[in-house]
Amino acid sequence: MTNAITTTARPAIERRQLNLQQQRVRAAFWFLAPMLVMLFLVAAWPLFRSIYFSFTNVTLNNLYAGEWIGFDNYLSWRTLSSGRTIWRGTLVDPAWWNAVWNTVRFSLVSVTIETILGLLVALVLNAEFKGRGLVRAAILIPWAIPTIVSAKMWSWMLNDQFGIINDMLLNLGLIDHKIAWTASVETAMVAVLIVDIWKTTPFMALLCLAGLQMIPRDIYEAAKVDGVHPLRVFFNVTLPLVRPALMVAVIFRMLDALRIFDLIYVLTPNSKATKTMSIISRENLIEFDKFAYGSAQSTLLFAIIAVFVAAYMWLGKLDLSGEGR
Template identity: 65%
Template sequence: MTDRAKDGGGPPAPRTPPGRSRLRAQRLRSAALFLLPMLAVLAFVAGWPLFRTIWFSLTDASLSDLPGAQWYGLKNYLEWFDYGDGDGEWFGLLASADWWNAVWNTVRFALVTVSVETVLGMAIALVLNQEFAGRGWVRAAVLIPWAIPTIVSARMWGWMLNDQFGVINDLGMTLGLIDRPVAWIASSDTAMIAVMLVDIWKTTPFMALLILAGLQMIPRDIYEAAKIDGVNPVKVFWKVTLPLVAPALIVATIFRGLDALRVFDIVYVLTPNNDETTTMSVLAYQNLFQFDKFAYGSAASTMLFLTIALITIGYIRVARLDLEGSGK
């Protein structure tokens, strides 16, 4: 960028020749013009609907009568209902066992999948970082799960995990890992495992690619030096590779974590109506459109939004993202 463009957005310096400042003003004007349509669309499809969701969570809105919604305060979230004899009970989202069950399911899902995906992704990235014949093909193969629509993967795995005709039970019995067919999806012990398995299969490639990009930034000479010094490869990994790839790893983990917290598709298609796997998004959706509790569902959506927003803000604070691109 030229000097005049670098002097920030303040009032133009007094000594600037009139032609230059006119040019700069023109540039700023067109920048505003260029940004306006995009910002208008975003405000229209993201800002306003978000505001309305929060608003609905503070009303008694029902699916059949949205315009007739009346102010209801925080009662969708929490309400003390007095029975009149000094006795009473808490109601609302935050007092609901179903909600906390969904929170626990979501957190459990996010923690397990993101950890496994990080470790597996790292392993795959280390393999892909080696030079070997056919590496391009292996990388393309790894991308396939990522490209397959989530719904399709859920149905594919639903078939593979089928209790009677599924290939996973057949494989497990042939290899002697299980002694009788398991009803992976139907039984409450394994339903969550099935959901996690599909997500891990689908998302590990994405992790692997992000980590691989980080690995490829590490200068090769470091490895050469370590090799000449005869340093144990395991030690090289812990002392050299991991610290250097850590920034890329953390970014990938955070994005994946935020993504995992809003999981909907897999659960909704693979294990419908199962308390063991109902996540926050699924619970919100059910209340909004299936149980006719639109306001209550909006409250659940708002809570999920707040959770993710807090984590994002915390992350941005800690990481101090280089948004200006000036640190290069």
């Protein structure tokens, strides 16, 4: 920005440039300050307090009467006189590990299916055909519907007695009795996956489509002239070129999936089969009056996500900041 003047450097000009740069940096600081103060107030400080609470025994109604109890919310043990050791804390809580497993399972399955379906939809939308704009508008609809509304819509459609999904499947002869999709332990996760995939595939498709449209068309024309099989073109040309866009889309979706809360809260409340880390943390924090214990669980979720992001960025050599362009 300061190399606008390219004549032989004279001290006076250099000093002026230096002053200008200094002035800009100082202005930048003041421009950034309000945003940084705000982010500190709503993000850094609450995060710090949540982590702090996880090392105390505070309760919901009395946030200031707690004592420091170290790692007891995470793990503690006591050896009885009989020689038996009793373990306590989140890390030996089967309900917590169930939630971890549910979250991981949900995230991996949903993001995998959404990526594949999103790529397929994007490939369809990338072709030239009549009414493409309309189709693109149509797939924006699931994305635009609030999560809570889609959860309610689908829990009505998946209703065991009067739901249209059971009716369709019965008419098609795919099932012989009505399924309690959201209530039964075996199908609750499937129900959550169906709704999540329906709602988020459009987002994936749009990100993939943006990636696809940056690939120059002449590559495909060259491949066509050479008579290369379309599948080979896809795996050798399209996929490598769309990979950076895909990597970013996958991590955004993954982070969203790992913290899922609202869909499950509405669609399958209190089902052990779908309870995720966010659900169980909030339960302990707000509903069960185990504020400190819930803080420990939310801190663990934060740690898991932080490690995941760091690993992903390191392995994928991602530069999300866009500085390296």
